[in-house]
Amino acid sequence: MAKTEAQSTNRKLEIISAAIEVFAEVGYYRATTAQVAERASISQPYIFRFFATKESLLLTALEVSWSRVIESFRKVLETSSPELLETRLILEYEHIQALHLNEILLQMQAQTMRETSIQETMRSGFKEVREMVLNAFREAGIDKPEERAMLFLARGMLCNVAVALHMPELMKG
Numbered sequence: 001m002a003k004t005e006a007q008s009t010n011r012k013l014e015i016i017s018a019a020i021e022v023f024a025e026v027g028y029y030r031a032t033t034a035q036v037a038e039r040a041s042i043s044q045p046y047i048f049r050f051f052a053t054k055e056s057l058l059l060t061a062l063e064v065s066w067s068r069v070i071e072s073f074r075k076v077l078e079t080s081s082p083e084l085l086e087t088r089l090i091l092e093y094e095h096i097q098a099l100h101l102n103e104i105l106l107q108m109q110a111q112t113m114r115e116t117s118i119q120e121t122m123r124s125g126f127k128e129v130r131e132m133v134l135n136a137f138r139e140a141g142i143d144k145p146e147e148r149a150m151l152f153l154a155r156g157m158l159c160n161v162a163v164a165l166h167m168p169e170l171m172k173g
Contacts, residue, residue, distance in 0.1 A: 012050045014040050020061045024102035028058055028109055059121050062110055065103035066125030072096055073132055082140035086152065089133065093156055097163055104160055129153070 018040035022031045033054055037044040051057040072092050080088045097104055110122050133152055137145035162170035 011040075011042070011046075015042070015047055015050060015057070016061050016064055019057050020065070020102045020106055023058065023061065023109070024105040028054075028106075028113070033057070055115065055117065058110070059117060061103075061106060062118070062121045062125070065100070065107055066121075066128070068100060068103065069093070069096060069125070070128055070132065073129065077132070077136050082142070085136060085140050086142070086148065089136075089152065090155070093159070097159065101163065105164060108160055108164060126153075 015036065019031075019036045022035045022039050025031075026035070031054075033047050034044045036057070037047055040047075047057065051060065072095075073089060076088045076092045077085070107122070107125075110118050113119070130149060130153060134145055134149040137148050137152075142148050159171055162168055
């Protein structure tokens with residue numbers, strides 16, 4: 001990769017990271033590309049070199065956040081014994097939450113957005129995670145894999161709410 005191409009890729013990643021932070025902090029609808037540009041220490045027009053619209057920036061940010069979860073879960077699935085699979089997935093998700101909270105908060109916002117493209121991106125992410133977990137539970141011989149996968153996803157959603165509302169007691173059980 002040429003130096004300018006690498007710089008361009010790095011700039012794009014910086015813009016996405018800045019957008020995730022700004023969208024998570026002030027909300028997607030209230031956030032402006034000017035705020036994202038300021039956070040990324042670039043000019044506002046530079047954002048549009050990479051993203052045609054604020055919505056396309058959001059969609060990319062959501063895809064990045066889903067990719068992180070999916071790749072992290074893949075690594076756990078490759079290295080876990082069937083007995084520890086669910087526990088290690090839970091620990092990995094808690095790790096993602098701790099390190100990438102803004103991505104989780106952004107996903108939570110996106111779940112309530114009615115734009116078709118945003119709903120499709122969210123459905124795609126949830127579907128891939130669900131299928132990955134369900135298939136892993138089946139292969140591990142976990143009893144009632146559909147129910148366990150549903151409960152795993154539900155626990156993740158509850159953990160998201162607990163973190164967002166600063167209510168750790170919701171995660172005690």
